[in-house]
Amino acid sequence: MNLTLKVWRQKSPNAPGRFITFQADGVIPDMSFLEMLDVVNEGLIEKGEDPIAFDSDCREGICGMCSLVINGVPHGGHKGTATCQLHMRHFKDGDTITIEPWRARAFPIIKDLVVNRWAFDRIIQAGGFISVSTGGAPDANAIPIPKADQDQSMDAAACIGCGACVAACKNASAMLFVAAKVSHLSLLPQGKVERHRRVTNMVKAMDAEGFGACTVTGSCEAVCPKEINLTFIARMNREYLAAWFKGK
Amino acid sequence: MLRLFQSSLGKKYIMAVSGFVLFGFVIVHMLGNLQIFLGPEPLNRYAHFLQSMPELLWLARIVLLTMVALHVWSAIKLSLENKAARPAGYEGNPTPVAASYASRTMLMSGLIVAVFIIYHLLHFTVQTPAVNLTGQDFKTFLDPQTKHHDVFRMMVVGYSKFWVSGFYILGMALLCLHLSHGVTGMFQSLGLKNEHTGKWIDRFALAVAAVIFLGNCSIPMAVLLGYVR
Numbered sequence: 137m138n139l140t141l142k143v144w145r146q147k148s149p150n151a152p153g154r155f156i157t158f159q160a161d162g163v164i165p166d167m168s169f170l171e172m173l174d175v176v177n178e179g180l181i182e183k184g185e186d187p188i189a190f191d192s193d194c195r196e197g198i199c200g201m202c203s204l205v206i207n208g209v210p211h212g213g214h215k216g217t218a219t220c221q222l223h224m225r226h227f228k229d230g231d232t233i234t235i236e237p238w239r240a241r242a243f244p245i246i247k248d249l250v251v252n253r254w255a256f257d258r259i260i261q262a263g264g265f266i267s268v269s270t271g272g273a274p275d276a277n278a279i280p281i282p283k284a285d286q287d288q289s290m291d292a293a294a295c296i297g298c299g300a301c302v303a304a305c306k307n308a309s310a311m312l313f314v315a316a317k318v319s320h321l322s323l324l325p326q327g328k329v330e331r332h333r334r335v336t337n338m339v340k341a342m343d344a345e346g347f348g349a350c351t352v353t354g355s356c357e358a359v360c361p362k363e364i365n366l367t368f369i370a371r372m373n374r375e376y377l378a379a380w381f382k383g384k
Numbered sequence: 385m386l387r388l389f390q391s392s393l394g395k396k397y398i399m400a401v402s403g404f405v406l407f408g409f410v411i412v413h414m415l416g417n418l419q420i421f422l423g424p425e426p427l428n429r430y431a432h433f434l435q436s437m438p439e440l441l442w443l444a445r446i447v448l449l450t451m452v453a454l455h456v457w458s459a460i461k462l463s464l465e466n467k468a469a470r471p472a473g474y475e476g477n478p479t480p481v482a483a484s485y486a487s488r489t490m491l492m493s494g495l496i497v498a499v500f501i502i503y504h505l506l507h508f509t510v511q512t513p514a515v516n517l518t519g520q521d522f523k524t525f526l527d528p529q530t531k532h533h534d535v536f537r538m539m540v541v542g543y544s545k546f547w548v549s550g551f552y553i554l555g556m557a558l559l560c561l562h563l564s565h566g567v568t569g570m571f572q573s574l575g576l577k578n579e580h581t582g583k584w585i586d587r588f589a590l591a592v593a594a595v596i597f598l599g600n601c602s603i604p605m606a607v608l609l610g611y612v613r
Contacts, residue, residue: 142475179517183465208478241469306480306488307466339393341531347467349392351464351490352569353483364570367579374575376393 137224141176145187145248145358153245155234158188165225169212170195170202171177172224176211178209187361189248195220197361200296203303204249210300210359213335218298218361235256238299242345255345256297263334264317266327285323292320294362301356301364307348312356314342315372316364332379339376392465393573394519395458402455403566409448410559414599417539420612421602424536428527431535456498463491486565492560493571500555507542512518517545540607549604564593 139160146153160176167175171194177187194199202219206212212222227233243251258326296315302310318335321327327334357365379383388394416434419427434441434532480488506512518541525534525541543549567589571577575587607611 203475208474208476209481213481234445236474239470239472239474241471257473304481306470306483308469309466336387339391341394345391346469347392348466349396350573351487352465353480353487355480357484358482367577367582370572370575370577370582372575373393373396373573376391377397377575380394382388 137165137173137226137229139172139227139230142232142234143249145188146237146245147247148242149252162163163224165223168195168220169222169224170220182215186300189246189250191250192220197221198296200298203238203251203253203298203300205238205303207234207238210238210303211298211361213359214344216244216363218296218300219322221361223300231369239346240299240302242310242347243299243302251299251376252298253297255347256299256310258345259314259338259341260317261265263330263337264321265329265358266321268326275308279325281324284374289320292316292323292364292368295320295360295364296362298361300359300361302347303353304350304351304359305348305350307351309350309356310342310347311350311372312366313367314338314366318372318375319368321371322327330381332384335372335375336379336384339372340365364375388607389546392462393403395462400452400461400570402451402458403570405451406448406455406569407563407567410563410596411481417603418599419608420536420539423533424527427536428530428532428534429537432530432532448552450557452498452501459491467563484565487569490562497555497559497562500551500558503551504555507548508538509536516542517548518542539603540613541605543607545604545606549608552604553601556597560593560597561606564590567592 141160142155142156143158144153146155157301158180160172163172163175170183170190173190191201191203193199195202197218197220200218202211204211204219206219206222211219212226214222214226237243237245237249237316238251238253240251242255246252278280295313295318297313299310299313301312302306303307305311318331318338321334322331352366352369354366357363388397400553416430417427480501486493503515506515508522513519513521516522520541523533523539524565525537526532527534543552568577569578571581571585
């Protein structure tokens with residue numbers, strides 16, 4: 137396969153960026169999207185040029201590092217798929233592919249396609265944890281948890297914090313991310329203790345980072361590689377309201 | 385309390401609660417006005433009943449105006465924050481994935497509905513002769529028997545103008561587009577949606593928007609087609 141890539145290139149956070157066109161020839165359909173970029177980069181390095189900077193780590197859809205907007209859709213638009221799991225067989229020979237970084241005020245560009253997602257870390261630091269004394273590991277069944285709660289909590293905990301929800305949302309809102317973290321902890325007995333303080337502090341941190349609000353368009357759940365759905369945002373809205381009524 | 389006005393979630397609650405009150409008003413307003421199909425006497429009696437309690441009427445008006453103010457304030461505030469959250473867009477401005485037309489155009493449909501409401505108030509509440517395009521003063525329409533305001537005749541004369549009725553139908557189309565998304569968003573923002581209720585709330589929003597559109601548009605249509613005269 138021969139492809140034309142239109143890639144966003146930006147030297148540094150404050151430098152002006154622009155699209156540069158590259159030719160990706162001899163792409164094998166079984167390659168992942170990131171492997172295809174690796175091949176392009178090897179060509180650039182051989183020519184003595186600066187390779188395209190992009191994030192990746194596990195390359196098996198569990199770490200949340202990869203972060204490309206491909207043809208206007210974060211992670212390329214295949215259900216439950218992160219960029220690293222997207223294969224070149226979904227494209228046709230001769231296609232032109234536009235590759236951009238996540239776009240949000242809270243995610244400033246570091247270089248080319250790499251964005252700074254510390255905003256998410258700061259939201260987690262504001263309350264995305266449970267405060268317990270460390271010690272010997274407790275017995276696995278010491279606290280009984282209903283299966284349904286456990287399942288739902290796990291659905292939320294599947295969030296890998298990649299930020300595709302922010303990238304897809306027309307308001308660059310981080311509600312789905314925060315909702316997933318709030319829900320995953322508040323559904324479990326260990327997390328219930330701090331639920332009110334947690335949701336209040338995490339929402340405050342989210343607003344302070346400059347993310348937008350939710351218009352319930354559903355773009356976030358459509359692109360989420362972990363298929364986290366909008367009902368978690370309703371759950372967060374409920375938790376926040378409850379915290380407000382309790383004065384916490 | 386301050387948190388409610390400052391946080392993004394708080395502003396969504398304000399948007400949802402004010403929207404809920406206004407939505408309730410739209411339903412009651414429609415049911416009241418559908419009495420036009422019962423003839424002049426019941427409609428004029430209903431109108432006089434409302435006008436006969438000025439204190440209560442003004443209380444209702446003040447509550448509604450406050451709700452409109454809160455709804456508009458939260459909409460402007462949230463829209464500005466949302467715009468600021470993405471300073472640079474994507475190449476070729478792609479349509480956001482999976483976002484319905486109604487959900488993407490809430491601000492636009494809302495603004496046009498606001499203009500429509502101002503016209504509607506001037507037309508039938510303030511009864512400014514300049515905006516009704518008939519050359520008649522609605523204030524002079526009196527019921528021959530009771531000497532109360534003849535609302536039935538006002539509506540028939542008012543809707544007999546094609547362009548006026550056309551604007552009403554356009555206003556209703558946009559209001560119902562707004563409600564088809566707004567009603568589900570209202571439940572979502574207040575945290576009343578979950579895995580079980582979610583799809584029913586979505587269906588309810590579409591159904592109620594369709595009912596409001598048909599119900600309200602039936603009045604100018606009936607006048608234009610000569611069914612009510």
